[in-house]
Amino acid sequence: MALRTIRFKEDPILRKEARRVDGFNDRIKELVEDMIETMYDAEGVGLAAPQVGVLRRVIVVDIGDGPIVLINPVIISQDGQQIGPEGCLSVPGVNEKVMRPLNVIVKYQDIEGKERSIKGNEFLARALCHEIDHLNGILFIDKIVKREKV
Numbered sequence: 728m729a730l731r732t733i734r735f736k737e738d739p740i741l742r743k744e745a746r747r748v749d750g751f752n753d754r755i756k757e758l759v760e761d762m763i764e765t766m767y768d769a770e771g772v773g774l775a776a777p778q779v780g781v782l783r784r785v786i787v788v789d790i791g792d793g794p795i796v797l798i799n800p801v802i803i804s805q806d807g808q809q810i811g812p813e814g815c816l817s818v819p820g821v822n823e824k825v826m827r828p829l830n831v832i833v834k835y836q837d838i839e840g841k842e843r844s845i846k847g848n849e850f851l852a853r854a855l856c857h858e859i860d861h862l863n864g865i866l867f868i869d870k871i872v873k874r875e876k877v
């Protein structure tokens with residue numbers, strides 16, 4: 728396992744669309760292990776492969792219940808909405824409010840390539856949406872909710 732270098736917001740790779748993973752081989756396992764280690768080292772709650780310079784549809788999330796690895800994740804349903812603060816390891820020092828669905832169901836493949844799904848509510852829904860956005864070249868700073876005039 729090794730730490731990977733986190734890319735920051737000016738890096739054009741963060742604006743590119745990541746490609747699907749088709750081969751569930753040792754290279755992907757090594758990427759996932761490195762991403763988890765890098766996420767913990769940086770004290771993040773999630774990390775997407777483009778953030779370490781790899782344009783593959785791989786994310787890792789840990790909101791305090793242990794790491795979840797999602798390969799080729801797709802949001803298959805969502806409902807409700809929540810506005811809350813968000814940050815990103817690629818955008819250090821920025822913490823701003825973003826609107827997200829309150830509940831999501833995400834289908835994905837695990838590290839063996841097996842099809843799975845996960846329900847995310849509240850903070851997990853937020854984290855999953857944030858990380859999946861990274862796979863499509865979207866950063867949370869694109870979605871900051873401006874303070875409303877009263």
Ligand code: CO
Pocket residue numbers: 814815816817857858861
């Ligand atoms: Co992020």
